[in-house]
Amino acid sequence: MRIITTITFILVTAGAAFAHAHLDHADPKVGSTVAQSPKEVVLWFTEKLEPAFSLIEVRNEQGSVVNAGKAAVAGDRTQLRVPLKSLPPGTYRVIWRVLSVDTHRTQGDFTFRVGR
């Protein structure tokens, strides 16, 4: 029992640890509907990102990319943002793939709607 407690304590207090970067929240919010075309998509992750390997694509219902520029890591390196073209009403899919600073890859996607 002491061994179990000791190992548990060591692992619980492993302070320098990193983890996979997961999507914490987004603007526009995951699954939300916004009245006006957003100027950009901003994603907040749970870990710092490697800029060279962290990307976003936003696609319309026809599958065309509506990014207006390149995705960039911002803030304390946990934000990833990409500017958008002016979006007509419709459903858009945000597809992201990132590499955390501890070299874990993660990916995901979600949708948001404009004006409906």
Next chain:
Amino acid sequence: MFGNSWPLATLAAILTASAALSATAAQAHEIVGNRFFPATLAIDDPGVNDELALPTISMQKTGDTPSFKQLDVSGEFAKRITEDFGVSFAPTWSRLYAPGGPNMTGSRGFQNLETTLKYRLFKSPEHEFVLSAGLEIEWGGSGAQGVGAERFTVYTPTLYFGKGFGDLPTSLNWARPFAITGQIGYSIPGASKITSATFDSDAGDIGLDIEFNPRVLNWGATLQYSMPYLKSAVVDLGLPDFVNRLIPIVEVSLQTPVSNTATSGTVTTGTINPGIIYAGDKYQVAIEAMIPVNRQSGGNVGVIAQLHFFLDDIFPNSLGRPIFASNISSGRPAFGR
């Protein structure tokens, strides 16, 4: 529910550790596209990873006649050799309360050591699907006979799978956080029968008692609803962070003797385990009820709890990496769905 106090104390320690670790968001483990498949308690998950389950504690009355209370405390250390191939070691310490044990006065000791070799055969991020194959080995004679550890080795080739429903159309958004996992294995004892001498004191006869060791189908599945998936891939409802980390789950674990069943019978035994998993960054904590499917499977509703560490997140540059790790690929990641 517990017969003595220290399992309760340990569960309290798990919950305390959970609270201490809940400062940051999200989770880890077998991750396939958008999908996080948590480690499961009753059956093995389909993932190949660096992880430590310590401790797993269960308490239930057995299906024996007479029934007795059994406490199991186990651990499992899993290590990736390559990105897709890993090995794990799982010792279990058991305490049988009276009238259990060979003299019906109770017993305690280690079960046979279990080793699992597992290889990830296929992974589809787009369809949140993963398939693995493994060989589970229970090393005969490595445990104490007083707690039921057999003298022969048992080999169980097993298939594992996981499937998330994130690829359903958006009109079925409510169902997309669901996922299923499952396993099917075939246990082959290293000895087909055990023969022991018996003595009839009334008649003064010496006889032979033959017990056949059956080959057993080990099968099970889980159904899980991922609140982390709901938040990050379907709709962010603005729920509290604690709720967004929960994964309600039902596990089913069954064993069916299928051959060499002359003395064992062919009755399927097992448990249905409703429970909940809390997924943190570097660990998860889970608790489930163990509902026996029939009298032979248990004498009451038991409980199982586990604290599970993701070593690849805790020690990403040392213990948490495959021994033979591939380098990070360069170039533009491929998008698509």
